[in-house]
Amino acid sequence: MTRTAALRRAALLAVPVAFFALFFAYPVAAITGRGLKEDGEWRPGTAFEVLTDPGVGQVLWFTLWQAAASTALTLALALPGAYVFARLDFPGKRVLHAVVTVPFVLPTVVTGAAFLGLTGRGGLLDDLWGVRLDTGVWAILLAHVFFNYAVVVRTVGGLWAQLDPRQEEAARVLGAGRFAAFRRVTLPALGPSVAAAGLMVYLFTFTSFGVIQILGGPRYATLEVEIYRQTAQLLDLPTAAVLTLLQLATVGVLLGVHAWIVRRRESSLALVDAAHTARPPRGAGERALLGGTLAVIALLILLPLGVLVERSLSGPDGYGFAHYRALGSRSGGTFAVAPWEAVGNSLSYAAVATLIALAVGGLAAAALTRRAGRFTRGFDALLMLPLGTSAVTVGFGFLIALDEPPLDLRSSWILVPLAQALVGVPFVVRVMLPVLRAVDDRLRQAAAVLGASPWRAWREVDLPLVRRALLVSAGFAFAVSLGEFGATVFIARADRPTLPVAVARLLGRAGELNYGQAMALSTILMVTCALTLVLLESLRPARHTELVA
Amino acid sequence: MKRSLIVVPVLGLLAVACGGGEAGSGGDEVTLVTHDSFAVSDEVLDRFTEETGYTVRVLRGGDAGIVVNQAVLSQGNPQGDVLFGVDNTLLSRTLDEDVFAPHEAEGLAAVPEEYRLDGSEHRVTPVDTGDICVNYDRAWFEDRGLAPPGTFEDLADPAYRDLLVVQNAATSSPGLGFLLATVAAYGQDGWQDYWQRLADNGVEVVDGWEQAYNERFSGAGDGDRPLVVSYASSPPAGVVYGGEERPEQAPTGVAPDTCFRQIEFAGLLAGAANEEGGRALLDFLLSQEFQEDMPLQMFVNPVREDAALPEEFTRYGEVVDEPLTVDAELIAAHREEWIDEWTSLVVR
Numbered sequence: 001m002t003r004t005a006a007l008r009r010a011a012l013l014a015v016p017v018a019f020f021a022l023f024f025a026y027p028v029a030a031i032t033g034r035g036l037k038e039d040g041e042w043r044p045g046t047a048f049e050v051l052t053d054p055g056v057g058q059v060l061w062f063t064l065w066q067a068a069a070s071t072a073l074t075l076a077l078a079l080p081g082a083y084v085f086a087r088l089d090f091p092g093k094r095v096l097h098a099v100v101t102v103p104f105v106l107p108t109v110v111t112g113a114a115f116l117g118l119t120g121r122g123g124l125l126d127d128l129w130g131v132r133l134d135t136g137v138w139a140i141l142l143a144h145v146f147f148n149y150a151v152v153v154r155t156v157g158g159l160w161a162q163l164d165p166r167q168e169e170a171a172r173v174l175g176a177g178r179f180a181a182f183r184r185v186t187l188p189a190l191g192p193s194v195a196a197a198g199l200m201v202y203l204f205t206f207t208s209f210g211v212i213q214i215l216g217g218p219r220y221a222t223l224e225v226e227i228y229r230q231t232a233q234l235l236d237l238p239t240a241a242v243l244t245l246l247q248l249a250t251v252g253v254l255l256g257v258h259a260w261i262v263r264r265r266e267s268s269l270a271l272v273d274a275a276h277t278a279r280p281p282r283g284a285g286e287r288a289l290l291g292g293t294l295a296v297i298a299l300l301i302l303l304p305l306g307v308l309v310e311r312s313l314s315g316p317d318g319y320g321f322a323h324y325r326a327l328g329s330r331s332g333g334t335f336a337v338a339p340w341e342a343v344g345n346s347l348s349y350a351a352v353a354t355l356i357a358l359a360v361g362g363l364a365a366a367a368l369t370r371r372a373g374r375f376t377r378g379f380d381a382l383l384m385l386p387l388g389t390s391a392v393t394v395g396f397g398f399l400i401a402l403d404e405p406p407l408d409l410r411s412s413w414i415l416v417p418l419a420q421a422l423v424g425v426p427f428v429v430r431v432m433l434p435v436l437r438a439v440d441d442r443l444r445q446a447a448a449v450l451g452a453s454p455w456r457a458w459r460e461v462d463l464p465l466v467r468r469a470l471l472v473s474a475g476f477a478f479a480v481s482l483g484e485f486g487a488t489v490f491i492a493r494a495d496r497p498t499l500p501v502a503v504a505r506l507l508g509r510a511g512e513l514n515y516g517q518a519m520a521l522s523t524i525l526m527v528t529c530a531l532t533l534v535l536l537e538s539l540r541p542a543r544h545t546e547l548v549a
Numbered sequence: 550m551k552r553s554l555i556v557v558p559v560l561g562l563l564a565v566a567c568g569g570g571e572a573g574s575g576g577d578e579v580t581l582v583t584h585d586s587f588a589v590s591d592e593v594l595d596r597f598t599e600e601t602g603y604t605v606r607v608l609r610g611g612d613a614g615i616v617v618n619q620a621v622l623s624q625g626n627p628q629g630d631v632l633f634g635v636d637n638t639l640l641s642r643t644l645d646e647d648v649f650a651p652h653e654a655e656g657l658a659a660v661p662e663e664y665r666l667d668g669s670e671h672r673v674t675p676v677d678t679g680d681i682c683v684n685y686d687r688a689w690f691e692d693r694g695l696a697p698p699g700t701f702e703d704l705a706d707p708a709y710r711d712l713l714v715v716q717n718a719a720t721s722s723p724g725l726g727f728l729l730a731t732v733a734a735y736g737q738d739g740w741q742d743y744w745q746r747l748a749d750n751g752v753e754v755v756d757g758w759e760q761a762y763n764e765r766f767s768g769a770g771d772g773d774r775p776l777v778v779s780y781a782s783s784p785p786a787g788v789v790y791g792g793e794e795r796p797e798q799a800p801t802g803v804a805p806d807t808c809f810r811q812i813e814f815a816g817l818l819a820g821a822a823n824e825e826g827g828r829a830l831l832d833f834l835l836s837q838e839f840q841e842d843m844p845l846q847m848f849v850n851p852v853r854e855d856a857a858l859p860e861e862f863t864r865y866g867e868v869v870d871e872p873l874t875v876d877a878e879l880i881a882a883h884r885e886e887w888i889d890e891w892t893s894l895v896v897r
Contacts, residue, residue, distance in 0.1 A: 109759055116764055211807075212755040218717040218896045229719060232611075234885055235618045235642065316792045400622050410628050411580070411608055492582060492610035492619065492628050505585060507759045509848070510783040511790020515763050515770065 008009040008454065012367035013379065016425075019360045022407075024386050024416050027397025028244070034400065035241025043238065047323060050242040056226075060246065063206060063222040070144035070205040072200055077145055077296055078152035079194070084293040085153055088158035088286065089278045098533035101150040101475065103285040105483035105529045106308075107500045108210025109507055110522045114304040115143050115215060117311070122324060123532065123546055139215040141342055146300055148201045150479075155197040155431055156190060158472040161274035162435070163189055169222075179395035183539035189269050192262050192437075197259045201253065203387040204428075222249045227390040232490070244393045251388030254380040269438040273464050291383065316512065323516035337502040343528055346482055346498040350532075353417035353424060354474055360421065361428025361473065366458075368429070369436040383429050386486070387420040395417065395490025415491050423486040424477030431473040436468050475533050566646035579826030580629030582620065582818070587633060588846040589839065597833045603826045608644060613639065613722060615683060618816065620647045627818035633676060633834065633874045635814045636876070638725060640673065641881030649673055652895045653826050656835040659853040664812050666877055673814035676834050677849035680781035680869045681726035682808040683713070684801050686768030691774035700774065700806045702725055711751035714765045717896070719755050719888050722811075727778045728891055729880065730809035734871035737883070741894060748895050768801040771842035781808060782848040785865040789845065810872035812814040813849065815820040 036042060050056055084090075085097055103111060119139060163186065207224045219230075223243055230240035281287045288482040315322040327339045361383075368380050386394070398419070402409045409415045439462055447457035480486070484500045495506070499521060507517035581587075587609065598604050608629050610616045617639045620632050624646055635643050643649060649672040657665070657674065664675040671750065685697040720827050731740045753774065755761050761823030763770050766777035769787065780786075784799035791800070815834050817827045833839055840851035844859050851858075858866075 038646075109757075112760070112765055116760075197635060213720065216755050218719070218756055218892070232615045232626075233720065235621060236885075343855060396619070396622065399619050399628075403623060405628055410623075425558070489611055490615060492608045492616075495607050495609070507763065508586060509790070510762060510769065510779065510786035512769065512792065513790035 002413040009367045009376070012363050013376075014362035016360050016367070016383065017051065017379070018169055019356075019425075020383065023398075024389075024394065025424055027388060027401040028248075028393055028435050029397075030401035031237070031393055031397040032241040032244050033409030035237035035244075037224075038238075041126030042137045046238040047242045047245075048241050053249050056243070056246075059221050059223055059226050062220065063224075064250070066140060066144075066212075066220075066222070067202050067208070070141050070148070070208075071202045073141055074148045074152060074201050075194070079299070080289055081153045081293045081296065082157035082160055083150065084290055086157040087165070087278055088290055089280050092291060094534060095530070096297065096538065098537070099151070099305075100153055100297060100532040100534055101479050102305060102526045103146050103301060104150055105500075105525060106451065106522060107503055108214060109398070110308065110503060110518070111143070111146065111304065112210065114307045114352060115139065115146070117307040118304050136216070137181075137220075138206075140211055140220065142300065143211045143215050144205045145199075147211070148204055149297075149301060151201050151204070151476075152197045154472050154476065154504055156193050157435055158431060159193045159438070160186075160190060160468055161270045161277055162468060163271045163277070164326070165268040165277050166266050167270065186485070189438075193434040195258060195262050196434060198429060198465075199384070200387065200426065202254065203384065205481060206251070206254075206388055207247075207390060222258070223250075224390050228392045231392045231396055239500070240393070241390050244390060247388065247390060248385065251385060252381075254388070255384055259377060259381055268440040270440075271435070271438055273532045274468055276370070292529035308526070309523050312516065312523045315516060319512065323513070323520040326513060327517050327520055337497045339502075339524055342497055342499045342502045342521070343524065345496045346500075346525070346528065347532070349413075349417050349420070349498060350481040352414075353420035354477040356417060356421035357477035357480075358470070359475055361425040361477075362432065362470070363438055364425070365429050368433060369439075380429070380433075381449075384426045387426045392486045392490050394396040394422070395487035398487060398491060402520055411492055413495060415495065416493060417481065419487040419491060419508070420485060421477070422482045424480045427480065428473040428474035433478065434471050435469040439465050471536055471539060478536070479529060479531065480530075482525070499528070568726075577603055577826075578606055579631070579830050580606045580608055580824050580831060582610065582616060582627070582629035582632045584606045584616045584634040585609050585611060585858055586847060587670040590846060591693050593838055593842045596838065597830075601685060601826075601829045601833070603823075605830065617643060620648050620887055622742055624648050624819045627820055630818060630823045631830045631834075632817055633813070633815040635673065635816070636722075636811045637666060637814075637877045638722070638729065638811070638880050638884070639875045640814065641650065643816070644672060645881075647819060650819045650821070650824075652817045652831050654835045655832040656837075656853065659855050660835070661852070661854060664852050666812065673816040674831055674835060675812055675852045677813045677816050677840075677843055677847065677852055679811045679813070679849045680803075680808040680872050681723045681778065681811060682781050682867075682869065683727075684768065684779040685804060686767070686775035686778050687798065687802050688764065689767050697802060697804065699804050701731065702741065703804075704752075704776070704807070705743065705750050707750065709750070709776070711753075712774055713747070713751075713778075714738050714753045714755060714761050714772075714774040715778045716758055716843040717756050717762050718891050723758050723761075723778050723780070723882075724754075725888070726811060727807075728810040728887065729875045730807060730873045733809070733875050741890065744891065744894050752895070754896055780848065781867055781869050782844075782850070782862070784840065784867070785861045786848045788865045789861055803867040803869075805867055805869050806868045806871075808872045810869070810874050812852075 036046070039236050085093065119142070167180045170186045172178065176184065206222070208222055209224045209228065212222050212225055213219055223246065227243045227247065230236045230243065265475050270424075281290050312323055313319045313321070362381075364383055368376055398415060399410060400414070443461045444457050447461050452460065484498065503518050503521045503525070506514045506521065565703045587607065594605055606629075610619055611637060613634045616632065616841060617635050619644060630650070636770070644667065651671045652674070653671040654674045660675055664678065667673045683698065687697070690697045696706065698704055698706070703709060706714055715727055718724040718728040718818065721729045728740075731743055734740075735743045753765070755765060758779065761777050762779050762783070765772040765774050767773055768777070781803050784801045786794060787801055788799050815831055817824065817831060821827045835853065837853060837856055840856035843849055843851055844862050
């Protein structure tokens with residue numbers, strides 16, 4: 001590697017490193033340090049006590065296996081979906097692609113309610129067939145699929161749509177069976193992005209909180225739930241700090257395994273314009289696959305969402321728009337939030353968070369594109385850590401770390417999109433990186449030989465190929481922010497309530513009208529999310545030329 | 550070029566954020582740190598600004614537990630000037646950690662002695678009270694010709710088997726309140742037996758109030774349990790947010806002998822940037838105007854004896870004459886132990 005290339009990489013990495021250090025490493029170190037020290041002395045005894053507690057062992061074991069089971073189930077159900085969305089054309093595809101992401105943005109209390117309305121006692125399935133998954137492990141696993149379906153469909157499908165189908169066709173012509181062609185040609189090409197999707201689903205379910213509490217009932221606890229209890233309820237910082245370190249260590253091992261699996265598997269691929277790869281289903285097999293995927297989506301995603309819409313429309317005097325009208329007519333008091341105001345707040349926070357995540361994640365991905373030394377690989381893994389770190393730790397870390405001028409951001413609005421971007425960045429990196437690495441380096445070299453500056457080569461070679469990945473990752477960052485992921489629950493906020501905050505307020509108060517309006521606002525949140533994603537995805541490149549021969 | 554294009558907006562945002570943060574602690578603005586349930590009428594808040602010249606900035610930080618813990622962690626360098634929302638179950642933690650500076654609020658004379666838990670030190674000012682009680686679905690019991698339960702003993706009676714849903718005492722404040730009520734009723738060594746009987750009688754534990762009240766309670770939604778732990782003010786709230794026509798009687802009722810009294814306090818945060826504004830705000834929280842606005846905004850009872858209750862409360866609410874309480878010090882000393890014991894008894 002030449003010196004200029006190294007310098008260029010260092011410059012590209014400067015912003016992501018600073019962002020990560022300031023808004024993740026420093027706050028987390030501050031809060032765990034505070035927990036582990038007493039009167040300035042380190043206390044290793046606490047760590048020993050906590051780690052040898054059999055209860056902690058049980059919690060860790062449950063956390064690990066439920067995340068593994070959830071990830072396996074999600075991959076099994078969503079990978080066929082990724083194929084269907086990448087390769088098949090069918091009516092309503094665009095809208096459905098946006099709709100499967102909607103669960104992502106809904107507050108867990110709301111989706112928990114929808115799930116219980118469907119699978120719980122006296123729910124729809126109970127009425128119809130006596131099927132009941134009131135609370136317990138199956139309810140947790142299915143809810144995790146519901147939330148994370150889009151992660152797999154979008155990450156894997158995004159790349160799949162750009163793989164040149166002629167390669168698999170060539171293998172078939174050369175005599176390979178359909179399955180062999182898939183296994184030898186397509187699967188290796190998809191490997192890194194499947195691993196990336198699996199990693200993100202695992203991290204998300206590893207730190208699962210609301211789903212576990214609502215659907216698991218008080219019997220089940222993940223490390224995340226335990227850390228929340230120790231920090232937010234009991235203020236037992238020493239125990240919380242040890243648990244946080246345990247969580248970080250576990251995530252560290254996972255990231256190591258992931259890096260080991262993915263290493264050497266990434267290779268340059270022939271990428272083509274996604275617009276050319278999809279076609280209507282052919283033959284009984286493909287039609288069955290399409291039908292099966294649509295059935296899974298209908299049962300697991302559309303039905304629970306439908307329950308919410310139904311509840312938002314059902315009032316004391318039958319179905320109607322009474323709750324929506326009531327939302328519009330609310331006046332006076334700091335409790336009331338006009339819905340358009342909440343939509344505006346949500347969208348502006350999400351826009352800022354998306355920009356930050358794209359800037360930070362995009363720069364990191366650009367710097368990490370070319371295979372590099374240990375430091376760069378390590379940084380790649382570090383960027384994933386926020387996804388596997390408890391939100392309450394980060395939130396309370398912000399409180400005690402960012403409390404001195406010029407960085408007293410505690411009550412500043414910017415802290416909210418920053419916290420959301422922290423969760424968005426891993427998505428941007430994981431979506432962009434497999435695609436960027438798949439771009440044949442010889443194309444860049446050719447551009448350089450022809451006299452293009454690095455910037456021009458990036459614009460002319462990389463950008464057209466990664467535009468789709470850029471939009472996919474923007475969609476994720478946006479959804480993460482709209483759904484108020486990460487530490488935002490633990491940040492004190494001045495009165496600019498977003499949609500999820502307004503929903504939570506309404507749900508916290510007795511009265512049928514409040515409940516109905518919470519459901520109506522949730523429906524508005526769903527529609528806002530779907531519409532924005534459809535719009536975002538229609539920002540396709542205008543020219544439909546073939547990009548790589 | 551690409552770099553500078555992206556870096557500039559990021560730095561710009563940071564600059565705006567820092568600038569905004571500094572402007573936030575200006576002289577004529579007073580910042581109230583509180584939980585998500587805080588609410589006040591616009592008119593009442595405007596009146597405060599007219600009278601004192603201060604505008605109020607409301608900073609919400611999640612539930613009461615989170616807000617209080619954050620205040621403890623940022624002791625001496627607080628996020629705002631006044632904190633509202635410490636209740637008697639969390640009070641000791643803030644007093645032990647010197648979170649508050651003393652202020653004897655104007656109007657304290659109108660507050661009964663029993664609510665002034667900080668005695669003559671005045672580090673905290675009582676603002677409102679609320680009762681956590683078992684609520685029942687009137688229609689459900691009428692349809693079955695069964696009298697609704699009134700006491701703890703009733704709840705353990707096989708006649709009321711599988712009817713009650715409660716919240717997790719480890720994560721929910723009504724859940725904890727109900728546990729404390731049984732501690733007050735049966736004593737530190739007796740509540741365990743009582744909960745064993747409750748468990749044998751089919752009590753169900755869910756995680757939070759929203760789930761218990763909105764999803765499981767038959768008096769509010771499509772739930773199947775006619776008994777739930779909620780607030781004494783839930784029946785009036787249900788009527789106010791229940792539809793156009795006001796019924797004769799609230800569709801839900803309260804079992805008055807099962808109530809745990811919560812007292813909510815406010816205090817001037819030690820190290821407040823706007824101490825004068827904070828004092829004015831504390832006085833305002835105890836003013837008759839705010840106290841009379843509170844019931845229909847937050848569904849709590851005023852602490853001032855001379856504050857009039859709205860009609861919705863007097864007509865549909867229940868007056869709890871003899872609520873149960875546990876000493877704040879005792880709660881602080883045993884909270885974790887009781888919760889752990891309760892968890893292994895009822896949940897696992």
